[in-house]
Amino acid sequence: MNILQTEIKFIPGVGPKRAEILQKEIDVFTLGDLLRWYPYRYIDRSRMYYVHEIDQSQAYIQLKGKITAFETFGEGRKRRLVAHFTDGTGFVDLVWFQGVRFIENKYKFNQEYIVFGKPSLFNGKWNIPHPEIDPYMGESDRPEGLMAMYNTTEKMKSHYLNSKAMQKILESAFGMIKERLPESLSPDVVKEARLMPFHDAVENIHFPKSTALLKDAEFRLKFEELFYIQLNIVRYASDRKSKLRGVLFPKVGRYLNSFYKKKLPFPLTDAQKRVIKEIRKDTASGKQMNRLLQGDVGSGKTLVAIMCMLIALDNDFQSCLMAPTEILAAQ
Structure with a gap:
């Protein structure tokens, strides 16, 4: 299996x-x-901060120091345990609202710990609710690198x-996992796009060895997601073309010709002419057309749409021009 x-x-x-x-x-x-x-x-777990460096801009902070005392406040559900923690540059309170007895028995006074958590200010004092705490065994035991959340x-x-x-x-x-994860893209695609192998990408997205490898892993996995989305779009479009017939517009008649020759106050740009010819070719083929016309503001996209609507009118069909907002519709 x-x-x-x-x-x-x-x-x-x-x-x-x-x-x-x-x-x-x-x-x-x-x-x-x-x-x-x-x-x-x-x-980033690579940096160790001092207590006196804590400020409100830090989402998370990592400290090394000792617990000097425990205090319990409140009763019942409002009961909380506070440990006074210092690294010699200042004090911060470590706070727990659950597991009070277990926490109090687990951690010892004057033993060095690495504390990691989210600092907050309460009554003018810094505290870290429910921090992660690990015994400090020396520099070799110090957390390093990026930690996934x-x-x-x-x-x-x-x-x-x-x-x-x-x-x-x-x-x-x-x-x-005893063997490398199977590649999810063809070797040609991986080589052409210079992608990180799938196994390495998954490993580094969860356990990044460096910022550079994390970026490569993110690029690989994002590329793969977009690749399969695009592949499905192409396959869907191909199926529609082969299986579903479209409405045939075989002729260009008086409505389009009259508008183009008599009503249009300026010449079409080369890009507009090219797009209209492409649309004309699609609508004369008898196959369904789904098209996104993209261009800068003022480049003439609406005019292209109107001229295509006139082709529909020349072939005795109705058409509808829709706008996403009332203001655009009025324009």
């Missing part, structure tokens, strides 16, 4: 209950679906399927 068809429940860290949530919330049923569930942004729903979070948990599940999924 293709490894990509593996049911999501068989990936380590998922199981039947979590699999049901992933299926309902984000339409992920297989390992292949999971790999194509891409991050929505990335956070995933959009998760409230129901996913309630089952501990937040962005970090999903990243661990994706790591487990990659651990199940």
Whole structure:
């Protein structure tokens, strides 16, 4: 069986209950679906900040320091745990609203930790709600590079399927892959467009080794998406041409000739003449025509449309000119 068809429940860290949530919330049923569930942004974990550097412009921040004390405030559902954290340049409060007893027993005073989270200002003091905390074991243990962030729903979070948990599940999924993922585009297309191989693109979109490799991965996957969209459009148009007949406009009559020779106060541009000839050829072929006419403001697109409407009138058909707004319709 293709490894990509593996049911999501068989990936380590998922199981039947979590699999049901992933299926309902984000339409992920297989390992292949999971790999194509891409991050929505990335956070640079390569830099360590000091507490005194925290400001409101920072979406996320990473600190290294020690917990000096715990305090508990409130009762019942309003109960919260606050850890006073310092790196020697200042203090920041780490705040938890859930798992108070577990958190208080897990972390120790005067042991160095790496703290990562979103800083906010409350009553004039900086705090980080529900931060990620890891013991600091030395420079070799320091987080590096870009970290993928995933959009998760409230129901996913309630089952501990937040962005970090999903990243661990994706790591487990990659651990199940023993061979390179099969290429999803032809070798000629990959070579001609100078694309990153599919396996490398998927790996770097989830676990980017560098900013440059992330950009190459994003380009590859965006190219592939647009390539297949365009391919479907071309195939659909080809099917319509071969299977469905269009209305035949065999002649050009007095309405178009009279307008062109007597009513038009200026000569057509070469581009207008070329487009009208192309449309005339299509409408005389008996095949359906779907056409997008693109041009700058004032280039004469509406005039081309009117002259094509006159061809329809010459062949005893009605036509309709539509505008997207009332103002444009009045113009």
